[in-house]
Amino acid sequence: MNEQRGSAEVPIAEEPTTSEPITEEPSLADLARRLLAVDTGGWTPDVVKALSDGLGWAPGGTAEHPVLVTGRSSGDAPLRPVGTYEQRYASGESYVELAVPVATAAPDAAAQAAAFRAAREELTSALGRPSVMGSHGDMGPFYDSGPLWGSPFVRWRGMPDTLELRAGKAGPELVLQPTDPAENWFWRQGSGEEHAISGFFGSNSDPANAGLGFPGGWRARSWETVTRSLGDFLETLPAEAVALGTGFGMPFYGRTGDGAPLLFDVACDDRLSIGCFAPDGVDAAALGWGTVAEHPGTASIWRDDDPVWRVDAGGPGEPKGRALAEMLVATARAAGVTEPAGLIVGGEAEYVDVYHVRYYGLGLPTG
Template sequence: MTMAWDAARVVEVARRLRNAETGAWSEAALRGVAQGLGWEWRDTADGPRLITDAEPNTLARWAPRLRPVGRFEKDYVHGGEEYVGLSVPVAVTEGGAAAKVAAFRDAAAALTNEFGTAPIMGAYGEPGPFYDFGPSWGTPFLRWRQRENSLELRAGEYGPELLLQPTDPVENWFWRQGHGENYALGGFFGSNNDPANAGLGSPGRWRTTDWEVFASTLGDFLRALPAETHALGIELDLGIHALVPGTGGPVVFHIACGERLEIVFDTEDLEVDIADPTALGWIPHTVQPAVLEHWIESPYHSGVFDIGAVDGRKLARMMVDTLRGLGVASPHDLSLSDHAQRVRGYYVEYYGLTLRENP
């Protein structure tokens, strides 16, 4: 069962959040924001609670939440902020990933109709801002960036949430993850040419030479990918080149993902062969044809996976074992097809893949 605000209420609260006078994100300023929204500010031993008129049996899941500056936030605030976020659930669902994605899409449509295309979109993966772990069903987000504050539609544990946050701290955290260490960032991050993105920076990708590290982050990237892409209304079209010995680095895999995920393995331009790709988990096209549209013809594919049904680690292991069987020396010998980073007007960095575009 899903309980959700209608589009008019989503837009009304979003508009009021965008126009809120948050000052320097002090407690005094946020008490005023809560009062203006008709919420009660209640001090408790665990910090302030914001009380709304939600039904008592869903209060905990519907309640707005303030994020105070604490251990993981303090290094990224420089304006005296006492809080770095105000989250407001707009849907609560007892269903699985598909139900949460549907609720996210409904809220996204209402906000896009009101505010236009979000200047920033993506999926946080792990870790999220200030080292959060996101909900298990996926971590999609749309962000309407402004200089002082940014409004975001993001994934919550029970469905989509509105998040008002000061712009500088979250971008400061993001930028400083460009240190190059393993697992620094996951997911993907896309920005467009909207004037709102003036001054926006993106950290560098991290890379690894370790196949086990690469398999782990690839599995995490694939696990919730259909939920994230469908929630955002995008389709990813990712070709992965590999420096197989004796070749010029052909496309070995093509990942297609919108509402469903499918990967094909192309052997056409390879000088070496995997003795039995089916032993690694690949399905021959002659036994079961690929379902999604791919821009390479391939004799093998992964099967097609719906939202919530992806075994990311199994798929990643299949791909890595294939690459190692072909003699690819290192994940540094992989790259993305040259159009992969352009998605519906956004330029996308795939931090969870760790790969750059093919030079």
């Protein structure tokens, strides 16, 4: 083709041709919409073709470890077949999830929490507020273990499928899953045995949560159990608070011969601070507590002398969970709390933003 410009003919170069279409990697929001639009076909073996065709991806991997080859810079997406640990919770499905890595980050807690938070904010802008949020703790769905820095998740619950943003080993993952198997697994962990369920689980009043069931909890039977569960919770709380974009305020009361006075106030946003209301006769300093002079950052949370005793445990990746838990347990016992059931999480702690939260992993009563 020629274009006439004045009296000279200037050839116009033709566009280069290619046998492959030029495509851009879809945004996270677009990926989420595409996942939600896919007909999963009941998660039978045909799901591989349905997902592949619907997303423009290709099946790969092996029969034991199938993946969808996404072409995304963050990696391919494993499919989880129904196996030994999944079979009793499935109901005709051959797969229980497709996990798509959406970002990678440095392995430290601060970087991982920031990557999760950025993904959560983009998805919330596109899909609306998640109907469920929480932490899987050290035991995720179907007995998977989570990252050491924390296991936060947010979930857009639906039927028959649910979309979840989950902390993965290298960064956040967007997980499409049939709703019933994951919820059946969670429900059946309410056996009452120590450490039967870990983490915490929060739901809001979204109509999507209609019919959502909640398992029974468990109760710590020894101070060693309390130390472990409380230590695990406190160690990852700042990173999970940053990732979830919310703060936690948790009073702890101690049942003694004088009633159940306030003993501790746990405050966590981007840093974890704990205040101690030790009764007269308890040597709080000897137990490891400091004052505002030693922890000046806590002045923005509490007045200089109320509570007198406090500790600034740090931000993501910094709290020493076991040491903090040992200090709290020793203080509670010195204050006259004689058994684990006497350490009570205040009911105020159950209301986090618009979510009603159940602290399954603590194994402590709430009241």
